[in-house]
Amino acid sequence: MLKRYPVTYLPFDLLYLDGVPLFDLPYRDRRALLDELDIGAPPYFPGDSGLLAATSEQGLEGVVAKRLDSPYRPGTRSPYWIKIKNLNVREVVIGGWKPGKGRRAGGIGSLAMGVFTERGLTYVGHVGTGFTDAALDDLHRMLRPLEVPYSPFADQVPWRNRWVRPDLVGEVAYTMWTDDQRLRHPVWRGLRPDKLPAEVTP
Structure with missing residues (x-):
């Protein structure tokens, strides 16, 4: 089945580590811990003002902008994370x-x-x-x-x-x-x- 429908795992955030919840840590700290695990997290681009234009050139929908000091709030829309679409x-x-x-x-x-x-x-x-x-x-x-x-x-x-x-x-x-x-x-x-x-x- 996996040969026919290959799956790629791309972790964007880290919510637990060794059984410890990380929801209240700022995103920059959660992201640093995620990168230390070296499990294939995609890159992120702090403060890169040219990223939206790059996604437009590649035909992508846009970006999700996250405040580096933002906690993780499951199940709610947070003002700390904003989806910016290429229209x-x-x-x-x-x-x-x-x-x-x-x-x-x-x-x-x-x-x-x-x-x-x-x-x-x-x-x-x-x-x-x-x-x-x-x-x-x-x-x-x-x-x-x-x-x-x-x-x-x-x-x-x-x-x-x-x-x-x-x-x-x-x-x-x-x-x-x-x-x-x-x-x-x-x-x-x-x-x-x-x-x-x-x-x-x-």
Whole structure:
């Protein structure tokens, strides 16, 4: 099994040593103890301001910045550790919308996005974050007259949607393209009335 699915162990932190909990030690001390064990911990880069740009050049999502004096707090979001993402921006065509739930019930929950390829409108994911309530109301009003009974996408979309004619172009920020050609972690930025749908290509 391991030959088929090799596993690499990369320890980033040290929480116990010889049965002694290290949660309250500062990160710099926990990291020093980890490095002394010589068990393949990946490098870290204290104070390296060029690291984020380097990860962007390599197509990586970003970095996790940790304060050197930070304790380890399991199960909670800590202000001592911050995820900093490399964000890209691009246009997408709206091909449908998924009805909302909870606070968004009766309106739009997320938008089905696509780009035009040689196969036609090709699905690249859903975007459900980055909207204000006013933006969702405006989009709902604009999309209702565009509704059609069939999917405008050339490929299968893995959600039940309300389909629309692909007439509207929007802009999203995202971290990267996945291996199956989806936008990872897309965030809505607004409509792009200056763009024609046919101009939105990979």
